[in-house]
Amino acid sequence: MEEIKLGIYAFGVGRMPDTASDGEKLRLQRLCLICGGEGTYVRTNEEKRFEADKIYLFPSGFNGRINSSGDNLVSAVYFDFFTVPPIVSKEPVVYSVREGSPLKILSYDIKSLVAEIGPERSGKVNETVKKCLFHLLSELSREGKVPYLKDEVINSAIDYIRSNYQNNLSVEKLAKKMNFERHYFIRRFRDAVNETPYAYIKSCRIMMAKEYLARGSSYDEAAEKVGYKNGKTLWNLMHKK
Numbered sequence: 001m002e003e004i005k006l007g008i009y010a011f012g013v014g015r016m017p018d019t020a021s022d023g024e025k026l027r028l029q030r031l032c033l034i035c036g037g038e039g040t041y042v043r044t045n046e047e048k049r050f051e052a053d054k055i056y057l058f059p060s061g062f063n064g065r066i067n068s069s070g071d072n073l074v075s076a077v078y079f080d081f082f083t084v085p086p087i088v089s090k091e092p093v094v095y096s097v098r099e100g101s102p103l104k105i106l107s108y109d110i111k112s113l114v115a116e117i118g119p120e121r122s123g124k125v126n127e128t129v130k131k132c133l134f135h136l137l138s139e140l141s142r143e144g145k146v147p148y149l150k151d152e153v154i155n156s157a158i159d160y161i162r163s164n165y166q167n168n169l170s171v172e173k174l175a176k177k178m179n180f181e182r183h184y185f186i187r188r189f190r191d192a193v194n195e196t197p198y199a200y201i202k203s204c205r206i207m208m209a210k211e212y213l214a215r216g217s218s219y220d221e222a223a224e225k226v227g228y229k230n231g232k233t234l235w236n237l238m239h240k241k
Helices: 102-117 123-143 152-164 171-177 182-193 197-214 219-226 231-239
Strands: 005-014 029-036 040-043 046-049 054-058 065-067 075-084 093-096
Touching: 005 102, 005 123, 005 152, 029 102, 029 123, 075 102, 075 123, 075 152, 102 123, 152 171, 152 182, 152 197, 171 182, 171 197, 182 197, 197 219, 197 231, 219 231
Parallel strands: none
Antiparallel strands: 005 075, 029 054, 029 075, 040 046, 040 065, 054 093
């Protein structure tokens, strides 16, 4: 598998977090190994059911619903994560987990590990889970191609955003660093990842702000850490319809 940078935002075993039903995009990539139960995902008004013993890889920017409801909730091992280069696809990528295959054995080991870890989020634990997810993505690459973005310029821009979102980062500065005219750069970025560089920068900042808030930071403290002037600005962005 090609070299990738990987970061995990959330993971677990059991019911996956649903996505919003109001058209909100999935801001992170999601990989889920379906263990059982009933759930669906909806894309362009077409509802599809999850199938047990299959892995579903949702790209960042997936504009649809992922839900589980009723008495028999879907059970899954799931990861919400990002990679550089990002995974790009118009539809979720589905992989079959065949009995006795290396993918099946690896999936079983990861399920046991994640269940044992539970909701803990220490740095050491995250590094262990990151290694597991990296091996899983490597195995999926052998089973069938994982659609990583091939545009090296946009990959470099995304890597730079991920490393510098807390600084005074603007689309103009980013385009200049990539040696492109602003409007061309915006169009090329949007064509590659299905959102503008401004939206991508904002998404990174808000996701990290949520992480800091969950750890006990105030809005003012979180705003300073992710590159916003004050807590009021951050609050307005996070709660804007």
